Amino acid sequence: MIARVIVDVPSRQTDRPFDYRVPGEISGWIGVGSRVGVPFGGRTLQGFVVELTEDAEVSGNRLKDIAELLDPIPPLSPDLIELARWISIKYCCTWTVALQAMIPSALKGKAERYVRLGEQRNMSEGLWSAELPEELLETVRKQGNIKLTALQQRFPAHSHEIRMALQSGALIEDVKVKDRLSVRTVLTVFPPADREAAEQALAELPARAAKQRELLQRIMEQTGPMPMQALLAGAGGSASSVKALADKGLIELREVEQQRDPYAGRDFVRSQPLPLTEGQQGVLAPIAAAVSERASRVFLLQGVTGSGKTEVYMQAIAGCIAGGRQAIVLVPEISLTPQMVERFKGRFGDEVAVLHSRLSQGERYDEWRKIRHRQVKVAIGARSAIFAPFESIGLIIIDEEHESSYKQEESPKYHARDVAVRRARQHGAAVVLGSATPSLESYMAARRSQEGAADSAVQSAAHLPLPERVGGRPLPPVEVVDMREELQEGNRSMFSRRLHAALAERLERGEQSVLLLNRRGYSTFVMCRSCGYTAGCPHCDISLTYHQKTRMLRCHYCGHAEPSPTACPSCESEHIRFFGTGTQRVEEELAKLFPGIRVIRMDVDTTTEKGSHEKWLKLFGDRQADVLLGTQMVAKGLDFPFVTLVGVIAADSSLHLPDFRAAEKTFQLLTQVAGRAGRHHLPGEVVVQSYTPDHYSVRMAQQHDYDSFAVEELRHRRFMGYPPFCRLILVTLSHEQLPLLAATGEQLAEALRAQAEQAGVLASLDSSKEQAVEILGPVASPIPRLKDRYRFQCMIKYRGGVDAAALLQAALAPFQEGTKDKVLFSIDVDPQVIM
Incomplete structure (x- = not known):
């Protein structure tokens, strides 16, 4: 038997299967998806079996044996092997990089x-x-x-x-x-199988074996096995005494696997399915039918905040499980996980495995093993949970499908939504994309617009609207405050008079508030008022952010940190000041304006510790704080009955970024955070502070009017030729030497144009060609230097059935693969951020 193996070398030159002979002793254990150790280039490396055959492409001394089989059960199934190949082609990465993304880091073995x-x-x-x-x-x-x-x-x-x-x-x-990590085992003591014989042996133990007698007596009192460490802690004695009893055959000692359960000791209140509204029943029916028929269909569940999408998810999953199949639930980021986990564990108990980056490696590995060993039926987690090793998936749910965090920013730069659609086709599963503010690509696909569907990542989707909140509760009124007028009338505070009054009212009534500022730190930059000097990162073309708690200036891109200056390093003036506002500064200002106010701040700086998200949200849910202040992690997915006010400190923080999605992201963020107010018996209100209150994204978020926003934004996108009316590939080049980088960028752009012209598709997107490719650049990236490397970018815009990835790969072929002294190429297919 010959195994074709993808070896763990992330190189284009070796991105193909290599043939190895399967030794007879492991031939019965090996399969497609097995992880093996193989000799390669004088080393032994990890690899994955992607095919088994009887015909080898090499012979003689060149055909080597597999050195070892690393797992008795293949960690990857054949469908995941095929999916990894699809990812490598679609997202222009190596096959081994795609395979590595599918296994827990504990299995990323090293020789x-x-x-x-x-x-x-x-x-x-x-x-x-x-x-x-x-x-x-x-x-x-x-x-x-x-x-x-x-x-x-x-x-x-x-x-x-x-x-x-x-x-x-x-x-x-x-x-x-x-492997980097192994299964945890605990030496465990099992009570005597023959109790009568044990009692007789106990009576016959000599007097000098008093400790053995005491330990055996304690063991016989137990109803089941117990860890030896716990036994000795309770009864005293030594391990040698226990082993002596085992040697006499009175007890059994055995290593027992102990799972690292991140939710061990937690009691989740069991919940029952809630009665559905007419609207919920209407959207659940086609989803349940697709699951029952094993039909691969995509649904866009567009429900306003508070419309009960989660209950629809859970009842659809219950039907999926009842049919003997499994379900995957994706949430956009870790901040959503605590409440979502509580809901799903409460409904499905131990049938749920949780996969996210805040678990320890061991916990994540054991949760993954529960899935592989068929111990659970539901996996919930962030984007990588799409690779959960289920064998018969019936339903994949992507909550808040518009979120950019579903796009992996490191290779492989896959989008979880597109991978979910592909995996659903493999299993005959339904995909539910849930959001109050869908991405325009999904929206166009759901509206079956011919132009949008032809070039969008999601080719087609059935539209399932949920336009009303459960119980008929109204969406909260949104008041937009023009901060320019506040400034003209003498208010220089970061809080408008309206937001200040609203906060005071909530404190007086004992209600809670959520404040959003999508910018962490104390101040966004430090500047000298005498000479104009701005503190910048020495390694990146970006200003440093001041963090008051540590009195340090930090770069949020490369991690550089330095003490905050007391005088200008350029002119030595003492008039150096902090400009802009971050979450730390808002927290300080709240304490000044409202003495005794209890504030929980949630941003990257306060949520680094394990379990910190859950801790802060539990405290807020238990009403141990008056205000939840944070970045976008507080804007979505949270459901607290006593939150009646949402305040947005600066609605424009994301509006003026050099990104064609800026208006869409601003509208989505404002709409999502507004939905945190008035979700239960108490009415809510929203105050949005803006310096551009007339921008259509702000005006339509004020009216909760997604459809009008989509019409206006799509008009701009069509005119400019951006998704969903085309597709994009962003190629970023980087090098320490600017002249070499610029020359390479020009060469790449010319090679791309030559490839497109040869294929007969080179044209501007406003031409009449059904299939067209346009090459933009090279130009300096919006952040021209990061980590001491200059950055240029080329953009490929295309429509129709053009295989732009293949054109790009052909254009890149003459360039040597990036090493330390060569230009590095980063390829992002369907980029979510163009920075």
């Missing part, structure tokens, strides 16, 4: 070198065996196999002798692929 004694003949005849100290030989003899690094550290003066002994065969080197 480790071990040393053992050679054969006796080599030991006696080896030239360097006599040079090795007896203590070293005894160490290797005693351990059998010892890590080479450990041996070198223990005998640092004998590195040369060890190397020569390896060459002569006096020492033999073995290379094994080891």
Whole structure:
């Protein structure tokens, strides 16, 4: 049997399967998706079996054996292997990079070198065996196999002798692929199987074995097995006493797997399905029918905030499970996870596995293993949960589908929505895209617009509207405050008079408020008022942000930090001031204006610790705070009954970015955060502060009018030739030397144009061609330098059935793969951020 293996080398030159012979002893265990260790280029590396065949493309000495099988059960199924290949083609990455994205980091094995004694003949005849100290030989003899690094550290003066002994065969080197993490096991004591025999043995134990007698008595009182450590902690004694009982056959000692459960000890209140409104029943019916018929269909569930989308999700999942299939639920970011986990665990109990980046490696690995071992039926998590190793998926739900966090920003730069649609086709599953403010690509697909559907990532989707809140509760009124007028009338505070009064009213009534400022830190930049100097990052073309708690200036791109200056480094003036407003400064101002106010701040700086999101949200839910202040992580998915006020400090913070999606993101953020108010029995209101209150994204968010916003924004997109009326590929080039970078950018653009012209598709997008490609650039990126590397970018705009990825790959072929002294290329298909 021949295995075709993708070896874990992220290089274009090696991005193909290599043939290896399958040794007979593992032939019954190996399958497509198996993880193996294989000899490659003088090393032993991890690889994945992507095909089994009887015909090898190489022969003789070139055909080598698989060195080891790393898992008795393949960690990847054949459908995931095929999906990884599709990702590598669509998103212009290597196959191995796509495969690595699908497994937990615990399984991203690395080769480790071990040393053992050679054969006796080599030991006696080896030239360097006599040079090795007896203590070293005894160490290797005693351990059998010892890590080479450990041996070198223990005998640092004998590195040369060890190397020569390896060459002569006096020492033999073995290379094994080891996982970064293993299954956790606990030495466990099992009570006697024959109680009568144990009682007789207890009576016959000699007096000098008092501790054994006491331990056996304690073990017999237990109704089941218990960890040996817990036994000794409660009864005293030593491990040798327990082992003596095991040696006599009175008890059994065995290593038992212990799962690292992130929710161990948590009691989730079980919930029952709620009665559905007529609108909810109307949208659930076609989803349930698709799941029942095993039909691969895509649905856009467009429901206003508070319309009960989550209940529809859960009842659809219940039907999926009842049919013997599994479901995946994606949420956009970790801030949504605590409340979502509580709801799903409360409804489905232990049938739910949770996968997200805030779990430890061990917890994430064990949750992944629950899925692979068929112990759960539902996986909930961020974008990578789309790769959950289920075998029969019936339903995939993407909540808040418009969120840009579903797009991976590191290779492979996949979009979870598109991967979900592809995976649903493999399984005959339904996909539900849920949002109050859908992405314009999904919206156009759902409206079955011929232009939008032809070139959008989602080709077609059935539109399921939920236009009303559950219980007929009204959407909160939104008041937009023109901050220019506030300034003209003498109010220089970050809070308008209207927002200040609204906060005071909530404090007086004992109600809660949510404040959004999508900018962390204390001040956005530091500037000298005498000479105009601005504190910038020495490694990036970006200003530094001041953080008051540490009194440091930090770069939010590369992590550079430096103390805040007390005088201008340029002119030595003392008139250096902090400009702009961050969440830290808002927190400080609230304390000044409202003495005794209780504020919880949630941003990247306060949520780095494990469990911090859940801790802050629980405190707020228990009414231990008056105000929840934060960045966009507080804008969506949260449901608190006593929140009656939402305030947006600066609605324009994302509106003027150099990104064609800026208006869409602003509208979505304002609409989502407005939906946090008045979700239960208390009415809510929203106050939005803006310096551009007449912008259509702000005006239509005020009216909760998505359809009007979509019409206006699509008019702009059509005129400018941007998605969903075309598709994009962004190619970013970077290098330390600007002249070399600029020259390479020009060469790449010319190569792209040549490829498009040869294919007969080179044209501007306003031409009449059904298939057209337009090449823009190279130009400097909006942030021209990051981490001491200059950055240029080229944009490929295309429509119709053009295979733009293939054109790009052909254009890139003459360029050598990026290394330290070469230009690096980053390819982003369907980019969400053009920065």
